[in-house]
Amino acid sequence: MSEFIIETKNLTKKFGATRVVNHVDLKVKKGEIYGFLGPNGAGKTTTIRMLLGLARPSKGSIHMFGKDIRKEKLAILRKVGSLVEYPSYYGHLTARENLEAVRVLLDVPKSRIDEVLSIVRLTKDAKRPVKGFSLGMKQRLGIATALLGNPELLILDEPTNGLDPSGILEMRELIKSMPKEHGITIVVSSHLLSEVDQMATQVGIITKGRIIFQDSIQKLREQASSSIKLTVNDVEAAWKTLLSNGYTTDLVQNNIYIDRGTDDQVAAIVKSLVEHDFSIYRVEEQKKSLEEIFLELTGKEGGLL
């Protein structure tokens, strides 16, 4: 029995010859909001489909709640609520009827419908046909459907896709409240780092089917932490002097950069420059934004830049 709610090993999915998901080892702990991050087409949705038993892995294993999905799929799915990409709904039915159609399958008490409707604040609109709903409302209905069976794990694929700013904010608050109020573990995928940054406690970054980073959001932020930029009069000479004194620094575009230096190191470097009569114009901290790190990690070839 492992401590992980989701644990995949060597999870691989091939479409023809291409590996859309390539040896992915996901690890999600209980009570976390796990941000599953990657550019479009990186394999997020395919991974999530495999977690939900909608697609069969070509290779590798999935264990959820300590159970093998190949053997105990239905027992696992009973504890999982999900929302995959665009919301699925029956447009000709009202919100309540939509939930009722799922409720009878889950065999939960009727009162649960009112509970989930109030969680996503759709109680007032429950009697309207869903085809007249806005995208945000449909998405909230999707969340309500996912919550219907009192899940212990909620898997949300791009839940904020296509929502307007207030819808995004609302969805984010809703997601953040879940672990606190209901003790639910959440996996939420997104292609926007800022999204994940504001919700997640753990982050997994996937690109071209491979996991390239998986740790807490703090660790990712630490990577984002500073380098010190020095602007001096004679850059080249200064850099050489530093090198001969045993300080390795980077020379980029007429600036000297100290990567992840401790305060003492920085002080020593500055002191040594002053001693060698260089004029120091500026000593600045350069913070890489998470966006930059994300692009660095995932490579830029996928984007338009």
Added chain:
Amino acid sequence: MTRIMLSEFIKIKRKLILFLVVLGPLGVVGLQAVNFGLRYDWLTSQYKEDLWGGLIGEVTMLSVPTILIGLTILTSMIANIEHQTNAWKQLLSLPVSKMKVFAGKALLSFVLLFMACLLLVVGTIILGISLKFGANIPILYLLKMCFFPFLAAMPFLALQTWLAISMKNQAIPLTTGILGTIVSMYATGFPDWMPLKWPWLVNEWEKPIYSVLLGIVTGLGINLLSLIDFSRRDVK
């Protein structure tokens, strides 16, 4: 399975599916009412030996193509409920087995068509009585002639269910269904092994039950194959 059927019946609300179930038999009986209304004297002299038998025979002539086109539209509409917003992914990530979901859809079509055939029985009786064919109704023969073609058409029900569910583009199942219906109108002269001939209940042994049995066995066979296919397929 009860829960799945309950859910299926919730989903067909307001979809005109139940309307179609009524429209089919109503159309057949209505057309026969016109037929007998216009040519009452001629038809009653043709069938004067057995008025009820004549009426039931005429009804069957129309009911076979109606059943075929009806099941085509019905299976397509039922599958389309899930295709429309790609609700398959939501439905199949619920803790219900894929096999049961598929079986539920197939059973729903069967139940609805069964209801339509039942309505056809009732409609024919009402028509016969209002045409003053007397109270001596050959109930057993009537039941046979209403339900046997439907049971013999099971291979089509199974095939159309499979096509409609496994393809998002409903043009293909609708086309095969409509073509099948048209071809079936000329099928009485086909060899006995042709499934399109079975709903007409004619075979060289002159035993309608053979056509029915062939239909049920083949239908269940196709159902089994499609069930296995559906449960193996990745959900889009």
